[in-house]
Amino acid sequence: MFIVETVCVAWFSLEFALRFIQARSKLQFVRSPLNVIDAMAILPYYVSLVVQEEPEPGAERGRGYLDKLGLVLRILRALRILYVMRLARHSLGLQTLGLTVRRSTREFGLLLLFLCVAVTLFSPLVHLAESELTGAHDFSSIPASYWWAIISMTTVGYGDMVPRSIPGQVVALSSILSGILIMAFPATSIFHMFSRSYQELKQEHSRLFKEECASTAALGPGEESEGGVAYIPCSHPETLTLLSNGGEASANNTHTLPAGAF
Numbered sequence: 001m002f003i004v005e006t007v008c009v010a011w012f013s014l015e016f017a018l019r020f021i022q023a024r025s026k027l028q029f030v031r032s033p034l035n036v037i038d039a040m041a042i043l044p045y046y047v048s049l050v051v052q053e054e055p056e057p058g059a060e061r062g063r064g065y066l067d068k069l070g071l072v073l074r075i076l077r078a079l080r081i082l083y084v085m086r087l088a089r090h091s092l093g094l095q096t097l098g099l100t101v102r103r104s105t106r107e108f109g110l111l112l113l114f115l116c117v118a119v120t121l122f123s124p125l126v127h128l129a130e131s132e133l134t135g136a137h138d139f140s141s142i143p144a145s146y147w148w149a150i151i152s153m154t155t156v157g158y159g160d161m162v163p164r165s166i167p168g169q170v171v172a173l174s175s176i177l178s179g180i181l182i183m184a185f186p187a188t189s190i191f192h193m194f195s196r197s198y199q200e201l202k203q204e205h206s207r208l209f210k211e212e213c214a215s216t217a218a219l220g221p222g223e224e225s226e227g228g229v230a231y232i233p234c235s236h237p238e239t240l241t242l243l244s245n246g247g248e249a250s251a252n253n254t255h256t257l258p259a260g261a262f
Helices: 001-024 026-031 033-050 063-089 092-103 103-132 142-153 166-216
Strands: none
Touching: 001 033, 001 092, 026 033, 026 142, 092 103, 092 166, 103 142, 142 166
């Protein structure tokens, strides 16, 4: 596994370095969210090579520092899951998901607000119904009842805290029904935003494809334009790849996707 990881990280590092060299604006390249994710995904490997997690035998001095350093190293290793985020650079669906999340921040804020208000309402009620009226010990306090209210309103229901009395079950039924309605209201708006963002990105990709086909139509096979873009036969929008002098995709295309896209 170490050899496979080394080969993959070496390939990613070479790609990242070439894209950084080709970038016209180095500051814009560094500030790009996807480029930051790429750097955070590659960095833990090199840190793990430099820093030794296990202390040497008999080295008691600085043990606390080494423990903290080992914890940081394990956290950095966990960041390797960010490799998956690299797919957003090539996936229209993931780009649509990110654009939808950024455009629907208000809907997500309303969802959290409604959920917090409902949790604040039903937690004291179930605590009163179970602890004060029946003497059950599962709902020992109102803050402890928050966990039950959250998992009930989101229809998860782990079963670790269950109301036993009739009043508690009535409160549980009310919280579950309220949670279904609260989750359904913003979901409709978020779904329409996702559909709209997908259509916009799809039309933008199609428009860029047609423009690139028109710009390369005058070029014959083996010819290159002034910008170093090679001639590529236009067959389908998803198979279009713009190649620069080094064979890497250009990091600063003059066309941009709609605001908020990755």
